[in-house]
Amino acid sequence: MDLKVKQVTRIDGAKEALFLPAIFTGLRLTINHFWRNLFGAKDVVTVSYPEEKRHISTRWRGRHRLTRRENGFLSCVACYMCETVCPSKCIHIEAGEHPDLSVEKYPVVFDIDELRCVFCGLCVEACPKDAIRMDSGVISLAYTSRQTFNYTRDLLRDSYDPKAHSNPKYEDIDLPSPTNRAAALPNSKGVPAS
Amino acid sequence: MDILLEIIMIPAVLALIKIVVIILLFALPLGTLLTLMERKWSAMIQDRVGPNRANIGSFTGHGLLHLAADGLKSIFKEDCIPRGANKFLYLLAPFFGMISAVAIFSIIPIAGPIGDFTFQVADVEPGLLFIFAITSLSVYGAVLAGYSSNSKFALLGGTRASAQMISYEVFMGLALMGVFMVYGTTRVSGIVDGQNEYWFGNLIPMWGVFTQPLGFILFFTALVAETKRPPFDAPEGESELVAGYFLEYSGMRWSAFMLAEYIAIVGVSVLMTTLFFGGYHVPWLHLWESAPQWLVTILQIIKFSIVTIFFCWFQIQLRWTVPKFRFDQTMSLGWKKLLPLSLLNLFVTAFVILAFA
Numbered sequence A: 001m002d003l004k005v006k007q008v009t010r011i012d013g014a015k016e017a018l019f020l021p022a023i024f025t026g027l028r029l030t031i032n033h034f035w036r037n038l039f040g041a042k043d044v045v046t047v048s049y050p051e052e053k054r055h056i057s058t059r060w061r062g063r064h065r066l067t068r069r070e071n072g073f074l075s076c077v078a079c080y081m082c083e084t085v086c087p088s089k090c091i092h093i094e095a096g097e098h099p100d101l102s103v104e105k106y107p108v109v110f111d112i113d114e115l116r117c118v119f120c121g122l123c124v125e126a127c128p129k130d131a132i133r134m135d136s137g138v139i140s141l142a143y144t145s146r147q148t149f150n151y152t153r154d155l156l157r158d159s160y161d162p163k164a165h166s167n168p169k170y171e172d173i174d175l176p177s178p179t180n181r182a183a184a185l186p187n188s189k190g191v192p193a194s
Numbered sequence B: 001m002d003i004l005l006e007i008i009m010i011p012a013v014l015a016l017i018k019i020v021v022i023i024l025l026f027a028l029p030l031g032t033l034l035t036l037m038e039r040k041w042s043a044m045i046q047d048r049v050g051p052n053r054a055n056i057g058s059f060t061g062h063g064l065l066h067l068a069a070d071g072l073k074s075i076f077k078e079d080c081i082p083r084g085a086n087k088f089l090y091l092l093a094p095f096f097g098m099i100s101a102v103a104i105f106s107i108i109p110i111a112g113p114i115g116d117f118t119f120q121v122a123d124v125e126p127g128l129l130f131i132f133a134i135t136s137l138s139v140y141g142a143v144l145a146g147y148s149s150n151s152k153f154a155l156l157g158g159t160r161a162s163a164q165m166i167s168y169e170v171f172m173g174l175a176l177m178g179v180f181m182v183y184g185t186t187r188v189s190g191i192v193d194g195q196n197e198y199w200f201g202n203l204i205p206m207w208g209v210f211t212q213p214l215g216f217i218l219f220f221t222a223l224v225a226e227t228k229r230p231p232f233d234a235p236e237g238e239s240e241l242v243a244g245y246f247l248e249y250s251g252m253r254w255s256a257f258m259l260a261e262y263i264a265i266v267g268v269s270v271l272m273t274t275l276f277f278g279g280y281h282v283p284w285l286h287l288w289e290s291a292p293q294w295l296v297t298i299l300q301i302i303k304f305s306i307v308t309i310f311f312c313w314f315q316i317q318l319r320w321t322v323p324k325f326r327f328d329q330t331m332s333l334g335w336k337k338l339l340p341l342s343l344l345n346l347f348v349t350a351f352v353i354l355a356f357a
């Protein structure tokens, strides 16, 4: 394959040596921007986080959540698929027998160390039961202690009662669903959720 | 009341009051405000938001509180002196820049005289030569800071600063020579009054920018180089010298350098206003003969401020527009292009004056 060579002709001459025409061209550009943004910041595309949050796609791999069956039990059958596939070995599951016979096997312990997680989404793909998903909409996890990053089963469980748990930063608003997205992402400048 | 007035009218006291008013109410606030405005305006130029987070409760003042935050921060920061630094010179250096920046304002009239009272600290006979003498002092600020910090980067910055400022001073003087010739004086009030005359009846005011267009560009370039701002910021050379000559400074002393730079911007602006844009004279105001004195003075101050602020803005706009000159380019521009041009300007001016006057 031939290399594409772009010949750039060097501009010389009195006009270039004067600098002034070039400076005025540049000034015209910058003054244009300055003038447009002087009243009302028209060209500014900055999203003023955290007052404004961008719309995030449902495919975004955020913090995990454990889905539920229709009767409210966790969908997870503790098959260890996700734990096995996880490249960073951050899922820890302990299986147990459920008293309810319709459930049979269920995770007694289901911890994800979100600090070690690389958000690859392999666990979601591996799950045969669609029990683990990463569409919780939580895009930033910021805490001050390592312990808080260890998400236990109850924290990962879908729509749990935040007051019953002691993770202070976890708020309902962090869980946008297609129905509450408008409330969850106030002032969103991004593409409106469909 | 009478005694108070008498005390005020003692020349020394009066000069002191003028110094306080002009420097504390004009130069310093404008310079301080520019530190914020540079960030705000550059944000507008680059489609950014700019500083807007400093707040008291929910009040941010569109970033105005950053001024207070910056000031407080630099007061409480540790003032480090690097090991091996020449302590005396190191502590002394920031003052040179500051003094030379502020001293420009001492000979600038911001409004026309009312009777014996002038809106000018001192109307000295050498006038602008005094300015040259004082602005040369700011070289010492840069050189001493670079020399005394015991840092290679700072030393390089200081060397560059000295070379650049001394070479640009040469044709700064030469460029201004044309103005002296046109108005026949070095006294600032004389030059300002000379610009109150008109060509073609009352059509075009004889402003310096019209009588000395080339001189205007040359002088402005020289002054921008003198303030060591882009495109002539090789002494600070952010990309290769970190911050140049004031690299080792911290806390309030560092702020002094920064503030001096911004006051120098205001200084450049008042010089451009005074020498090339008619100073305080409002053009065509003399046509309104029955104008009350107080109104004229207020209009003059307003006109002076507007042009000054325009030039402050223009310098900042320029800084965010043009790329930096390499140091050798700075030097060759100065010696090989601008110096011959200013000599040419001088000869042409002299020729025109001889031929037509």
Ligand code: SF4
Pocket: A082, A085, A086, A087, A088, A089, A090, A091, A112, A116, A117, A118, A119, A120, A121, A122, A123, A124
């Ligand atoms: S996203 Fe990847 S790294 Fe994170 S838990 Fe799932 S498989 Fe492990």
Ligand code: SF4
Pocket: A075, A076, A077, A078, A079, A080, A081, A082, A083, A093, A126, A127, A128, A129, A130, A131, A132
């Ligand atoms: S989340 Fe899915 S893959 Fe992981 S143990 Fe439960 S059922 Fe198996």
